Amino acid sequence: MAVGAEAKEEKGDGEEEEENDYEEYIPIKKRRLLEAQKVLQRKGRGMLSSTTEDGDLAKAAEMKPSLLLKSSQLKKDQPEVSATEQMVRQEKDMIERLSERKTLMSVRELAKGIQYTEPMKTGWKPPSHVRHMSENECEEIRKQWHILVEGEEVPPPIKNFKDMRFPEPIVKKLKSKGITRPTPIQVQGLPAILAGRDMIGIAFTGSGKTLVFVLPLIMLALQEESRMSLIGGEGPFALVVCPSRELARQTFDVVQEFTAVLRDAGFPDLRSMLCIGGIDMRSQLEVVRRGVHIVVATPGRLKDMLAKKKMNLDNCKFLTLDEADRLIDLGFEEDIREVFDHFKAQRQTVLFSATMPKKIQNFAKSALVKPIVVNVGRAGAANLDVIQEVEYVKQEAKIVYLLECLQKTPPPVLIFCENKADVDDIHEYLLLKGVEAVAIHGGKDQEDREYAIASFKSGKKDVLVATDVASKGLDFPDIQHVINYDMPAEIENYVHRIGRTGRCGKTGIATSFINKNQSETILLDLKHLLKEAKQRIPPVLATLDDPMEEVEELAKASGVKGCAYCGGLGHRIGECPKLEHQKSQAIAGTRRDYFGSGGYGGEI
Template identity: 30%
Template sequence: MNFNEFELHEDVLSAVDSMNYQQATPIQEQAIPYILSGKDLLACAQTGTGKTAAYLIPILDKVAHESNVHTGALILVPTRELAVQIDQQIQGLGYFVGATSIAVYGGNKGPEWDQQKKALTQGADIIIATPGRLIAHLQLGYVSFQSIKHLVLDEADRMLDMGFLSDILKIMSFLPAKRQTLMFSATMPSKIGELAKRILHNPEEIRLAVSRPADRIDQQFYLAKDEQKLPLLIHLLSQVESTSMVLFTSRKSTVEPIVRALKKLGKGAHGISSDSEQSEREIVLRDFKNRQFPILVATDVLSRGIDIDNLSHVVNYDVPRDPEDYVHRIGRTARAESKGIAITFINEHDQKYVQKIERLFETEVEKRAITQDLGLGEAPAFEPRRSRPSNDRKRKPSGSNQGSRPVSQAAKPGDEKSSRRPKRRKPKKEEKNNPSQA
């Protein structure tokens, strides 16, 4: 579908043409008419499908037709990187429209704070903000959002995962009840549906199926204990001459050790995490995009805020908990008919997440066990039913010593119930008399 068919303002069409947008993507084709008509929307589409433009284009069309003295649209996002990315996209699309915008993010007060305060006080056509930073401004009383007509929650699932629900609801208390609310999410867990019921009014829904990774991506899964991952990674990269690689880890404590190990190998590497200063993050991301060094190590929390494609390698140091996140990440490789390699390490506790990936792909993936051949010790067996998440251990009967037992000896739910009713049944006696139920 061509963008001319949406009957957009001529300034917006000029902006779309300047950005070299040819045809609307499926999410844009479905979302833009709903947003232009003023309806609330719940949309599920993976990263890389053009969903940011799907809501920016119709919002900019509203800006082109209206004259807002104060802020007309508020976009909430989970990370600083995504806020900056969207702000840059608005600058590109909004040039012909004359739209003003500002990204509100950061942890400490400084020059950025004063600039953000001025923009929030005077108003801008579009504000892009992380919830925590925006609340800090709102609590000081100089921000008025009574003219807000559009609220966008981008990467809504990630914001909920990061614990921003109470912040989102608090921000909404500052907004007018009569407004258009748009929720965009890469996944659709039950908590997204619950939030949608609370904040959306008769919404339209769009759910695009997650596309499968390109066949050009060589997906490699390796069984490895946590202590085996780093030497295994070094082995896998030792014979790779040139790379453009992003490595994702779920723990910020592992970022620096990985960077140091890669540098010892002679690989140029830098890392970013939530502990990094914003200015440092921006420099590292800029230099990586400009091919100043080949390997970027980043934590999961930044995975969707990193706008980097055309990678030769993506490494999942830890298996993503959501299979859609796995698809998003490895999809950064094998662009423009090139080939790519996706490496994923599987420890004992992440095996259940690999099963989710297999269910999404409707096929079993090959798991390689090569650590013993490399002198690193035996790799963990792939036994997802035996793997037990740490949260499960917390639900065991208090006072028991089952944390060190094999899974087959764990008490059943009935034992937990009986431990709460000692007068009716003694847990120790039941375990003794019913070993087959252990």
């Protein structure tokens, strides 16, 4: 019993100790009030009552409002924003987020903070009567030729090749090709580049953009060679980067045509090199060993040669990115930046394309010094010399209807498909039907590709079936008809495809097959493109519900007609299929056949 009593006594003592340590629970309201009291005491604003009355809490809250109260008050004070203004702000935010990428400059320039502020100086000067033209006279000429320019101190436009001071053999060669006066992009573009200015050139397909950079780079190479001849292993002075091998080959042929004319007339021998994949590198290195003045290249092989130190850009002063939006925007951006790393000093940079939305222009300007933007027609607009026809054809009937379409015009005819498997199927079908046809896509080896292009250009073959590898920049003489067997997923590709006809002032026909497989967005873009070019809109497109009619006010408010990302007129940036595709492509980590479509593997 005694033990039990002792235990009980000990327990009682423990409880007593616990009671002594007990702290009264203070409600949250009271704790907040005490905190507020301490703050006010520190500020010397007197004491607050320690009561927990709601009225006192309200007073404390008034003295120090919460962030939530402040936020709601700010929202009340802000003026009401209309739905249109809200959408304009959202679109602006989207474009800014998309532009928040690394600038198109070399790693060395970015690391050292090198920024060039003045354009390159060249030895070229126009005649005195051109130099002394007033700004009003220059504007009058630009207005007459429908040329839009942006930039500081834009050189005056020149209306003939003689005043551009090209050597006589070049002017004679132009005449022999039937080019007696410059096109609008040449009127303003040639003086700008000859004067050493960085430039972004936007013009319709088939408007003579290639000559705008080829002739000045030949003049630069002549000038440098006259000052000091190249020795073995040196060069180049000028570099042209193209997105596809075919376009690089075509540009190289134009360069060689004019350098050969100069050489025959007794001018210094200007050596040029074609630097593309699929060709034996040893033949390319042979030209470098002798000293090369001009290089025309695709990004892959160029990067390879520079990395292996087979060639350097120490003396290079002129860089052209042909079809620049495709190079920068669709997969070659990092390759181009790596090429930029090999330049040792300032270069004159020129970018060209038929479709270059504002977003790409803003991004490209990061690499340019006081750039001039020369625009002939809206960026992304279709060539007005092309008659655009749209036919609704069921998927299973397309290949049979194709033969009927081929009867519309005499050859040569170009047929575009979205993927490589379709190209091979159509090619085989046409051969079985007795049509002289060739095919080209990224899965074929270089020899087959070159044979297809050469035989089609020379007229030995009547039909060329291709993916978008043949849609960018390639110049086929006298093409009467372009058939879009598949509508492309993006309206930019459509503009490039139909631009293979209607070149150099001639007219052509473009027939496109559409059906329920196409997305409504691309059909709306097509409808607006036809409307802009004053072409017949087929009933199947006319009956589409058009949301753009409701957002005309938005276009006026934002100053951007259609999509600011891809240039399509049938949608806004929020519904852009190109943007959606690029996001999914980034996730998948794959690249289509030269931006055409999947099909079975293979690269450009």
